[in-house]
Amino acid sequence: MAYDTAAARGERRAEWGLFLGWLAVGACLVLGTAALLSVGPVLIALAAAGTLLLLRAGRRHAAAGALTGAALPLFLLAGLNRGGPGTVCHAVPGGQTCADTYAPMPFLAAGLLLCAAGLLLFRVLVRRRRAAG
Template sequence: MRITGDQRDWLFFTGWLLTGSGYLLALLTVLSIGVFILPIPLIATVALATRRGALRCLPGLISSASLPLFLLTYLNREGPGTHCTASAGGGSCTEGLLDPWILLAFGLLVLAAGVALFLRIRRRPAVTGLPSHSP
């Protein structure tokens, strides 16, 4: 199976998206495991940046900011406010949950912004040289 140029662009976009999420994960966990995670996105950056055509897929880095928002959406799925659960041994309450719909909306907006910029860049013709002007 041969990969087409279109499929390659989407693979590069996904690679940048995952690389950006690796940087975000390293940043968010800098006080614990972040230093151990950081080499992975660094290696991915070098691997992607040295591939022909991968740089035009950089908007995947923008879309990578949507992944933490999607995680927060999931973690706050019982919100907003306080959510209590009961079990045989007692119960527990979680206070201060955020509105998951707002988080989901922002996540989708950031994801869509990266995809839209990526599609716009892909439609732009490549610049091969300066136009010649005749006197």
């Protein structure tokens, strides 16, 4: 029976903290790639700096968070296109504004798949690391 000691809780917090760091790196990298002609280079530079910092921290199994982070832009796209597919109009002061939108479900499905895969991979790698000692 494993006891939940303060050291074990601190270890878990550190692992999840690194996972969240990698999540941010993954999100910056995907958003930077998508916005390459505008703010993309800045986001890619942030992702590169974050990668260097996180690799120095060790615990490379937390890099599975980058996979989960790649899901965040897909969730954003699903949210922005939630009225689609087709032309969606909204009332604004003095009239209306319309925009063509995509179907949100493919973005949502891909985001959920990436998010679940990253979390599952992280849990498997953490358990394997703990079993190894």
